[in-house]
Structure formats: C-alpha cells, structure tokens
Amino acid sequence: MTLTTLESLRRQYLSLYPLYLISFPEPSLLANPQSQKFLIDKLLGESHQPENEYRRKFWRRVVESMEIGLKKLESQSEFSEEERDELEIDERFYDLLTDLMVTNNANANGEAGPSSSGPKTTYRAFIYDKPNSSNYLSKITNTIDHGIENHTDRDDDRDEDKIVLLEEQIAIQGGTTGLRTWTAALNLAHHILRSPHLVLYDTELSHRGILELGAGTGFLSILLAQLGADVISTDLGIESDAQSINEIGTGQRHEEDGESRTPLGRLKYNVQLSVDQVSVKALDWADGSLLPEERPNIWSKLIEERRTIVAADVIYDPDLVPPLVNTIDVLLDDDGQNQAIISATVRNQETFDQFLITCGQHHLQVSFIEVPPINENGDDVRACPPFWDSALDKGTEVKIMRINKLRRL
Template structure:
C-alpha cells in the first residue's frame, strides 16, 4: 500500500501534473527509488497508456534530481550502506531526450496528445488496474485548449470537481439512469460507470443502471466512446452505456423538438442529468436550459418520477453565470 505522499506523486505523474507543482514525498531514498521503478517505470498500465514523452522528460528530470539529492544526503550518514540509482531510470530519461528537427525551435512545439489517467481511492477490496483500493479513468486527451475547432477534447476542472463529489456520494447515481450533457472525451462518464459497477459488486445489479453520454461534435463523441471502452477502464465492462449526438438548439426548434423529446423520453428516460463546464457562452444558455427542462420533465411523462440535475460550472464570466442561474432558477431540481 502506497503512502499518501507517494500516492500524490503517482496521481501527479498519471494526470500530467507539472513537475514544478510536485511535492517531494516524505520518504527516504530506497522507498522513493523502488516506487519510481516498480509503480511508474515498470508499471504495465503506464507502459500501455503512457503520458506524453514531453511530460515524461520533465517528470524524470525532476525525479532523478530528487533521487540524486536523497542518495547524497544518505551517503553522508555514518555506517550508511551505499545506494545507487537503477540504470533503467537513467536509460528512460536518456530515451526521452528529443532533438529538435531542422527548422523547429526547441520548446515551442505544441504539446502532443497524451493518455491521462485520473486516480481516486475506492473500497480496499476492489482490485483496480493500478492496485487494490485504487480506481482509475484513463483517457486520450488533447493538451491544447482548442483542437479541431472544439474545446471538447480535454478534461476541464469542473468535471474533476463534479466527479469528486459523486465519488463522495455514489448513492446519487446508484441504480439510476444517467444522462450527461456535453460529455466531451468521457471522463465524467467513465467515473459514473465505474461507480455504478462498484456499487453492484456486492449486490444484485439494478435493472435501471444505465448511462447516456451526449455531445454535439461527432469527433468528440467518437473519442468519448473510444475512451470509455479502453480495457483499462472499468467502464468498458458496463453493459448499458449509450453514445448519442445531441444538439441543444434542437430543443428550441418547434420542428425538431418532438424528436428530441421522444429520444429523451422513450429511450433515455433519465433519473439524473449531469453536466460539467457546459456554460461557456451566453448564446448557449437558452438552448441548454430548454434541453434541461425537457429532460427534467421526462420522468413525469413516463411515470418514473421527476429527474434531478447536477451541473458543475467554471466561473469565467460573472455575467454569464448569472444569466444561467436566472434561467435555470425556475427548475428546483437543478443542483
């Protein structure tokens, strides 16, 4: 079992946390060295789903610097057995040295796409990809703010916050039909699917467990599906995950609203609607709220009861947030 400080390093490496923000673990040379060797360098998960080479070069520079400092300090102690850094660690660092191509300026190339793994603690009896008591969501993500004309190819902070809230309150999504608006690359969907499966490990699976992930961008939705179905993610074992294209503006168009309503009622019939970082422009507030209202009312019409919505937002503009809160304020089941 990893100490909390080593778990923080593991999480930082897996999620591409900048090395300058990594805190040195509160352990000695041998424990840190063996952790780096076995939990990171030789870890089958990171061999199959590695962080980008750009990030790894930065991480290993930081880690080797810390190892060299620790070994120097410990060698100064009387009767201390001399420790050495495993050559494979140096070899890994050397293999990551990138020589800039002719005509390119080193350090100015855009960051490359990368696997990113988010880790959270779970029941110690659960054996995850990264060890007992650890659950993970692994995704291929863009490392730029905008790629292919969309911001949907990376995970944003609001999704991390909402995911943390749900891991603390899994009963909110247990044995429920979940609709996510603006699913992006699938992080929140992976977490929800994993939590639903964990809740069923020691009990009979609920027949209402289902998850519908939606987005308007086809490329984003394809990436979402690929990430959810990665074998390393528990979500790949969920039997009821659907992927749907959903344009919120359809809910405002009298010609298309019946089709949107039919899809939400007859197929999805959600108990819970979730959305993270979905309010980024004043122009999308009316379509979003109209879609939310349609989904929230669906349970009444199908006889399953009213739905509830959990929306997490990043405050980029106070006026935009105020507009959304005012528009959504008429719906008491939006949290």
C-alpha cells in the same frame, strides 16, 4: 486514510500535475532501493504515459534528486561497506532519460516523431480510492433512506480505481472545449465521492440511471460507471463517431484510436480505456427544439427513461445557453421524477446569470447545493481532493446546482 509520499507522487505524475507544484520526496527516500522499485513498477510500468516533454522534465528532476540522495545514503553509518557498494541508481532511469532526450532532439530537428511545439495530445490518469463495492451508488441511497451516517466517511473497505483519458493540453481545439477535463468536473467528482448524500440524493438513481450532457473527455461518465451507475454519455457529433474502435478496425490507428479530435470520437475512445458499460451517443441540444417526431430516436429513449442529468462546465458560451436549458427542460419529468445536477465554473457572470434567467423562463427551479469546502492542505482526508487538478481554474468559483422542473399550472 493517508497517502504515502511516493503514492502521492505517482498520482501527481500520472495526472500531469504541474511540475512546480509537485511535492517531490526527500532525495534519500527517492534513492532508496525500495523506492526505486516502486517508481519502476508503478510509474514506469504504467501503460498510458504522459507526453514526452513532461516525462523528460519530471524524470530529470527525479534522477538529479536520486543522485543527491545516493550520496547521503552512502555516508550513513548504519550501512555496511558492502551495502554501500551495492547502492546505485537503476540503469532503467538513465535509459529512459536518454530515450526521451533523443526523441526530443529528433522532434526539434523535424526528423522523427510529433512536433514538440504546438498543442500536445497526452494521456492523463486520475487515480482515486473508493469503497470496495460494485454497487456503490445503490448503497448510498440505501444509507440515506435509513438515516444512517454516510458510510463513505469510513476508511476501511476501500480500493483503488483509475480513469485514463486522452486529452489536449490547450483550452480550445477546433472550436470545442471538450477535449480536456475541466475543474468543474473534477470539483463535482470530489463531492460525489466525499459527500454523495448531498449531490446524488435521488433514491431512484440506481434504477433510472444517469445521462451526461456535453460529456467531453468522459471523465464524469467513467467515474459514475465505475461507481455502479448505468450511464449514457453524450456529446455533439454524428453517430458514426461513437462507433466502437473494434468495429472500425485497427488499420486507421491515428484517427480512430483516439487521435480523432471530434468530441464524440474522443469521448468514445476515452470511455473504452476505462470501462465497458457506458453507452456513448450523439446528442445535439439544438434538436430539442424540434417537434417530437422530427428529433433523432435517442430523444424518445431519454424522455422515456427520465435519467438523472449530470453536466459539468457546459455554461461558457451565451449562444449555447438557450439550447442547453431547453434540452434540460425536455428531458426533465413534469412530476419531478428526475433531476439535473450541473457543475459550473463561473468565468463570466453575465453568461451564468443568463443561464439562471433562462431556467426561470422554462419553469425550472435552480437550487445551489451547499457542499463542504475543499481543503488541499488540511488534515481531514475527507476535505482533500481525490484528483490532482492542473490548477488552471483555481481562482474561479465553482457552483453546483440541482435543477427540478416546476409543475406548470
């Protein structure tokens, strides 16, 4: 299954793919009336748009290319004189550029709108193709149980789904990294979609459900819920931060309608943008070291359910390694009835080694999952990433690990 040039452009634009990396279509294709309609319907018509500066640069590039392409189309002999007279660039593109320029100038002068300098909060939308099934993960386990070739390699029976997130476009905000989606999460998501039998092979997955630790923007939780899993998504915070937007009321729009920069508040907002069935809960890893009767109630629920644990890019701070490993230890079953899948970008080898050593001290067995390489430029669509990454972590290594609890003698 291949994507058209325009569809690739759409997915790159909505995910805020860096402009210098975007593959813009040939000018005459952009100027084509059918292409203009696609751009208006599928890009301008999207309800959650990227931030204004990105939009302004993107659409200026597109309009400039359209103008070049229009001249080429007008010179082509297959068009009649009447058809050439009707070739034009839709005024809505110029209107949009004008509005974005006015907004940008107003921000620069401090007269209106959010400041154009400093960190930006923006929507990102990740669009992916998936099998057309509401119970995708159960089908995966059934396929594996019967030794049938992985059905996700087929290109029929597919449809599109979308993950919409509100993110910060800086690495750390207010001491947390949880307000943007990181490469390790996108990498794990790629392999869940492309090679689910290698990552989520647990046949009890669909029955026990999934628990995400340090969910951040909620990207993985949303994806897994869209694929049919029962998901509890957790992060640091107080339980009131996980309240439904509808429960809070619409009067406090900026703080509760996604502008809250607490990890749990943003997580809840993002989840509600894309799915209904994810449960968002506060979970402090430090509470795992407390006596069972002293822990918040969520711990007893999670211990009883023994869900498959999923986490991405949670191994970055050496001070967080002990409580993280202890949390995994507490939540894993002694009889090996559940597992943890951790995707980690190895930025600091010492911190990563500390994680592995601490797992050993807790009698946790860590095995590295060998997954097929991701090849963005290859012909095999199964090797191409379904999500357009911002390329911030391209030079670093991502490890995907399976963690099981060893029975203590």
